[in-house]
Amino acid sequence: MPKHVLGIALDTASITLVRLTGSMKSYDVTLATQHPLPQHDEPQEQAALQRQALHTLIDPLRLHGDTILVALPAHSAVLRNLTFPFKEPRRIYQILKNSLDEHIPFEPEEVVADFHPLPSESKSEAQLLAVGMPEEVITTALELLQEVGLEPTVLDLDVFGLANAALLGCTTLPAHTVLVDVNTERTLLTLLDRGTPVLARSLAYKFPEDAEALETYASRLSKHLQQTYYACEHVLQQPYEPDLLLVSGVRGDQASILAKELQEVDDIPAKVWRVTAGAYKADQTRLPAPDLARYAVAFGMALRMVQPIEQLRQKIRELEERLKAFGGMTGAQLSGLQILHEISARTPPSITLNVDNLAITTGTTDLSGATESYDDVVKLKNALEASPFFPIVKITNTKTDVGNKVSFKLTINTSKTPGGNL
DSSP: OOSEEEEEEEOSSEEEEEEEEEOSSOEEEEEEEEEEOOOOSSHHHHHHHHHHHHHHHHGGGOOTTSEEEEEEOGGGSEEEEEEESOOOHHHHHHHHHHHHGGGSSSOGGGEEEEEEEEOOOOSSOEEEEEEEEEHHHHHHHHHHHHHTTOOOSEEEEHHHHHHHHHHHHOSOOOSEEEEEEEOSSOEEEEEEETTEEEEEEEEOOOOOSSGGGHHHHHHHHHHHHHHHHHHHHHHHTSOOOOOEEEEESSOHHHHHHHHHHHHHHHOSOEEEOOOOOTTBOOOTTTSOGGGGGGGHHHHHHHHTTTSTHHHHHHHHHHHHHHHHHTTOOOTHHHHHHHHHHHHHHHSOTTSOOEEEEEEEETTEEEEEEEESOHHHHHHHHHHHHTSTTOSEEEEEEEEEOGGGOEEEEEEEEOOSSTTOOO
């Protein structure tokens, strides 16, 4: 990872910054702050006031050498669960904007669209969580950040930053974990199914300033959660019984009270989101871990560049771009994307993994890299071999390098269908 990674949650009325410093093996939070953004009836005046506020906040911090990842508010976007009769990413991108057309009050050419693939047992159909955001919203956010010298490397939505915080910041999670992030402007809900975000909502539902109103707030929020579970069941075509609610977005003490209220209302275990990943080395004298609950979205954005699994996702994106450059090939090349997605999903988050090389050929994939120990190599092998698409995974080479790192090479036999052959 870069030495300094800055995660930003840019909301309508506030900006949250979290800076991680260190390496994949050990990192610390060296900045966590949240500030209001001035509001004004005139857009030009509001933009000027917000630029001035950001200069006052950011100029003394000297963040210009950081790698920057930004979460934009999901309430400015449209999120829909869609089904396509094919799975090739190239074909999906070709029609994605038009498929969202009936769901958004904008022309397709005015929208930036992307998607997140969902688990599906179908061999031909793709289940997607699709996102459309007006280009104007993105342009305004970029201009505001660039005015104060910040050049984002990644743009995403806050609901996915929240998912990153849970999936990459927590050691283990139950199969059905519900993420609840609240603040004074909105409430984010992200439903996870075995580590995959399958449904996300941003509610214009404000966290009450009056503590006495918290019980009523929890009761109303519970009804929204029930409606969201029903919607998720419709998408998955199977029951969705939540195992755990993770609460974040406000101070640790407030989050604890809300978690307790939600647990009493819904009779579902609820607790405050905390960072339990082994690489996180909290400086308890400066920023105790429980207080990070207030900054979960920005932390989740920064964490994308810390966790080794991001290397695999980056290689997926690089391969997609190469395929686009060749005019959109089909066949075995595109099945390679599915192989990479499967490797990414199966790699245990507890493993510190540096990926050196991925070579995909028909029927075989070679994965080379380095881990902390031989046991981690075995864990990776076993995790990949649990995939129905990887019938055989072999450790073909290991050696101990300088610093006691273990270099390895895995050879993965692949099949398009469980138990089949490519």
